[in-house]
Amino acid sequence: MGWEAVYLQQVINGLSLGAMYALLALGFTLVYGILELINFAHFNVFMISSFIGMIALEMFGLSGQSHILTGFTLAGVMIFAFIVTMFVAGVIGVVIERLALRPLRGIPGTVGMITTIGVSYILFNIILLTKGAGSFNFPNPMPRVAWPIGGAVLELREVLIWAVALVLMIGLHLFVNKTRLGKAMRATAQDAEAARMMGVDVDRVVMAAFFLGSALAGAAALIFGLYYNYTSFIIGYTAGLRAFTAAVLGGIGSITGAMVGGILIGLIEALGGQLIAVRWTDVIIFSILVLVLVFAPSGLLGRANPTKS
C-alpha cells in the first residue's frame, strides 16, 4: 500500500466511524435542544438496540457470518431489521422519558441528568443479567463485496453505512424543517413557554424528540453490529462518549453541528491513530474537546446565544 492508499483507507474508516457517531450524536442534540438535558441513558439505548438488532436478524435464522443473503431477500431482511430496531429503540426512549424524566420536568438543576445516569445503569444491567457479559458474534448476512480504489478497499458494508446515515439525516432535516411537528420542535427549542402559549403540545414534542433520537441510536447500533460483527454489554460507553463529544464539538443543540461533529471525530480518530498511535486516540479527541470548549464554548456550529437564560 502506498501512503496515498493508506490515507484514503483511513478516511474511509473514519467516515464510517463518523457516520455512526453522527447518528448517535443527533440523539444527544435533539433532546438537549428541547430540554437542555444531557441524556446519559442514550449511551445504553444504543447498546441495548444492538441486541435488539441481533435478535431481529436471528429471527431469520441468521447467525455468524456464514449465512449470506443476496438480492431482494437481503434488502427485505435489512429493511425489516432496521425498522424493528429503530422502532423498538424509539419506544424505549419514549418509555424512559415518560417514566423517569417527565415527573422531574421543571425541577431545576441536575436532577434530570443524574436520573438519566441511573436509567443508563438500569439498561446496562438488564443486558448484563439477561444476556451475560461475553462478546456476541453479531450476524451479518451481507456478502463480502469490495471495490479496490487505488490500493484502498471500499466495502459494501461501508457504502451501506454511509447511505443509511445520509438518508436518515436528510429525513431528519426535512422532518424538522418541513413538518408541523418539526416546526413545533423548533419553536419549543427556542422558547418552551412561548410555544406552549401558542398552543404547541410540549409533551408531545418532547416525546417526539426522544423517539427520534433513540430511533437514530437504534440505526447506529444496527450499523455498528453489521460493521464490527460484534456486540457486548459495554459498547455503549466508548461510542456514547465519543458521540457526546461530537455533539459538543459541533455545538450541542444544533442538528447540523452533530452531523459535522460526528464526522470530524471519526476522521480524527482514524487519522490520529495512523499519524501518532492508537493509544493516544482518547487524548487527542478529548484535548480537542477541551480546546473547543475553551475557545468556542458553543461549539463549531452552536447557537451563539443560548435560547434560555
Next chain:
Amino acid sequence: MLSRRTLIAHLPVVGLAGSYAIRAFAADKTVTVGINLPFTGADAHDAQLIKEGAMLAFDEANAKGGAGGYKINVTLFDDGTATAGQYDPAQAATNARKMVADDSVVAAIGPQMSGSGKAMAPILSQGNLATVTPSSTNPDITDPKFASTYMPGGKAIYFRTVTTDAFQGPNMANYMADTLKIKSVYILDDSGAYGVGLANAFEAQAKKRGINVMGHDQLDPKEADYTTILTKVKSLNPDALYYGGVGQAGVKVVKQSYDIMPKIIRAGGDGVYGSEILGGAGFPASEGLYATIAAPDLLANPDSDTFIKTFAAKYGEQPENYSITAYDAALVIIDAIERVAKSGKQVDRNSIRDAIQESQAKTLQGAVGFDKNGDITSRVVSVFQITHDPKFPDDDVLHQYKYVGVAPATT
C-alpha cells in the same frame, strides 16, 4: 453412608462481586479454600471451565472422606466487575483481603488473570496465604526483583501450575522464527498487566532472533474499533501480527484483522486460547489463529482421558487445558493438606504454605514442584492453531484448537 458424604451442589455462578459458600455437613474437621476468578465479564465462560476443573478435584477428595480427614469447603470470589467488563484488579484486592480476614481459609486457587494477581499478591503475602494459579502467567509477580512489591511477607505465596510469560512470549518468538519462518511482525497488546508483559517478552526475543518488529501499539480493550490500527499494520505489510492480551480486545482483534488482512499469520498467548475467542469472533474470522498455553498439551495426555470423560459427564461441556491446570492446582492443595494432617501439625495457612512449597504432588501433568519463588519447575509452552471442525460446536476448545507442537525454549 450419608454422614461420610459431602453434599456438593452444582454451584451457580456468583453474582456481582459476591461470594457463595458450600457447606459440608456433618464433617468433624473442615478447611476452606477460596477460588478467585472473573465470573463476570468477557472471560466468564473460561473462568467457569477453570472453576469446574478445580471443583472436580475437591469433590473427588470430599467423596473419599476429605483430605487427610479434612472436608474441604470452597468459597467463590468473583473479581470480574460490570464496570470493567472483565477482571478488575480493585475487586481482586478486595477479595484477597476477604480471604486473608477469614481464618478458615487455608489456601486459594486463582486468579485467572495476572492483572488481578498483581493486586492480590501483596495482600496474600502479608497474610501468608498461599494461592495456586492455574493460568496467570505474568513473570513479575514471582520475580525476586520485585519481591518487595509482590512478596512483602518474605515467603513465596504465588504458586503456579503453568509456567510464565518469561517463557511463553519468547518461546513463541522462537517458534515463529524457526517453524513459521516469520521475517517481520507487528505487535499489539491490550494495555493490561498480562498483555503488556507478554507482548514485551515476545518483542525482546523476536528482535534477538532477527525478526523485524515493525511496531508495537496498545489497544483500549473497551474500544470497539481497531480498523485504524489494523489498516496501519496492513500498510506496513508484516508477515505476522502478534497480540498480547485477553479476550475482551482479543475477539475484536481476531475479527477485524481477518476483515482487513485475511492472509496474515496471527498469533497470541493463552489469552486467545479459549471459548471466548471461538464464540465471540467465530468462523471464518478465527480460523488459522495460533495460540500458546504455558503448559504441556494436557488434554492429549492419555492420563487425562478419565478426567475429560468425568468432566464432560458432570458439567455437560468439554474442558480446556486450563481446566486441567486448575484440577492440578486443587490436587496440589489437597496433597498439602494431607501431608500436614499426617505430620500431626496444625492445619492452617502457614503450614499449608510450607507444604505447597515442598510439593511433589502427583497431578495430570506429572509431579508438580515449585522453585523458591513459586514458579513451576516444568517450563513447557505448547502451540495450538484454530482449525475449524464443523462436527463439534464452534466454541468447543478441545476440538477447535489443534495442537501443533512445543514452542522451543531459548537456548
